[in-house]
Amino acid sequence: MTEGVFILPKKxxxxxxVGGRVSWDNAAHQCDAPGAGLYPVGVAVEAAGNGASTVTVRLDGVSTAAA
Structure with a gap:
């Protein structure tokens, strides 16, 4: 899938x-805030704070290289 809203594992x-950019950490197989070496995937549709193990993300459908 490249578009839609999904609940994904989060660091x-x-x-x-809410509305914050979400990136994928391919080494850890979970989402994180944007950073070097991470792949931008979309925006959060719900807040996900410290201790939360998942984040609800609207994927942007754009294939990108790691930041």
Whole structure:
């Protein structure tokens, strides 16, 4: 899938606000806030704070290289 809204695993320490950009950490197989070496995948449709193990993300459908 490249578009739609999905509940994805998230790095527990990451804090992502509603509308915040979400990236994929391919080594850890989970979402994180944007950063070097991570792949931008979309935006959060719900806040996911410290300790949360998932984040609800609207995928943007754009294939990108790691930041």
């Amino acid at each position: 527990p320490a990451a804090v992502i606000a």
